[in-house]
Amino acid sequence: MWFKNVKAYQITQPLSLDEGDLERALNEHAFRPCGSQDLATMGFASPFSQAGKQGTMFHVVQQRFWITLKKQEKILPGAVVNAELDEMVAKIEMETGSPVGKKAKADLKQEIQTRLLPQAFTKNTYTHGFISLADNLVVVDASSDGKAEAFLAMVRKAIGSLPVVPFTRRSLQSELTHWVTESTPEGVGLLEEAELKSTDDTGSVIRCKNQPLDSEEISIHLDAGKLVQKVAFEYAETLTAIMCEDGAIKRIKFTDRIKEETDDVPKDQVEARLDAEFALMSAEICTLLNFLRGALNLNDDSL
Structure with a gap:
């Protein structure tokens, strides 16, 4: 387990984590696979799950709490959807002799996506991070602000509060x-x-x-x-x-x-x-x- 990128945040108020409470909180927001009509789902998983092992929803070493967020997305290539849409539009225009409007195309596209979603492949991604109480730090293995913020938002939702600011709030x-x-x-x-x-x-x-x-x-x-x-x-x-x-x-x-x-x-x-x-x-x-x-x-x- 070696982080490749770091987005760091400083904890601004005293924070304590009870291990039993944390386990229950993360379990309440545990990962679940996509349903037939879900485009994506996101939730917490055991930090060891990528290695094929299961365990608690976090791992702690010397007051550093390792937490893993798992996201599953349906892969529905735009080229496939657009190809079906073009065929449907062409058929309708041939039958009616009138062009298909923008709203009608959007409805058709939604209909195609709904029909194809159950057949779509899925992609799993993991975001790892840890909370270091001794250092007043939250560290996320992410290269983008969006991915790091999604991790923070889910942890905050689970434990109720996560008072942090970016590691630096000015240009270096x-x-x-x-x-x-x-x-x-x-x-x-x-x-x-x-x-x-x-x-x-x-x-x-x-x-x-x-x-x-x-x-x-x-x-x-x-x-x-x-x-x-x-x-x-x-x-x-x-x-x-x-x-x-x-x-x-x-x-x-x-x-x-x-x-x-x-x-x-x-x-x-x-x-x-x-x-x-x-x-x-x-x-x-x-x-x-x-x-x-x-x-x-x-x-x-x-x-």
Whole structure:
């Protein structure tokens, strides 16, 4: 269990979680498969369910509560629906000699979708997240705000309250630009990838990869007033990632030195291995986020 992306949120008010109450609350909003006429369903599942194991609706390690949201969607290709619609419209127009109006087409399309839904394939997706009470953090493995917000909304619905704000509520362009032009905080090393954006009305964007960030080419763009939107970095020899100006952390890769710490857990002991990986991964992410709180001066404006 290794998160690849992080959308983080800071808990703004004291929050306590009773394990029995949490289990009941999540079970009340447990995942159920799509019915014949459902386009999508969403609910909580055991964090171990992707590995074919069942268990409690959450997993906890050192006050870090791992929660999994499962979504099932019906796959109904638009090309299939539109092809049937075109055939029906053509037949009606031939029989009546009159064109089919926009509302009539919409009704026909709905009729086709209703008829085809029971035959549609389904797609399952999972969103993992954890609540760290000790760090006052909620962390979601998501690359988009929409996916993270859906997770937060479901957890809030289940437990009644989840008082959080985004990990950062201001752009980090200035700080990330300082990393490139001046220096990085101790423990952070920049890699050869970044995205720069101009501050004028043109909004021009420069993306570079396998390019030293202290090169003349990059300096020219920075001198012209562009600011850093994203930058690749390594942290404390534990992981590499992309730091974004909105506070998102993407494309996280934990180093072999970290992953090897779970090598002593046999691969056939699935639950034990997932437990060890989650304990290690969640601790490292919380360490990184707590470091960034100070390095990016987030304590003054985040709560």
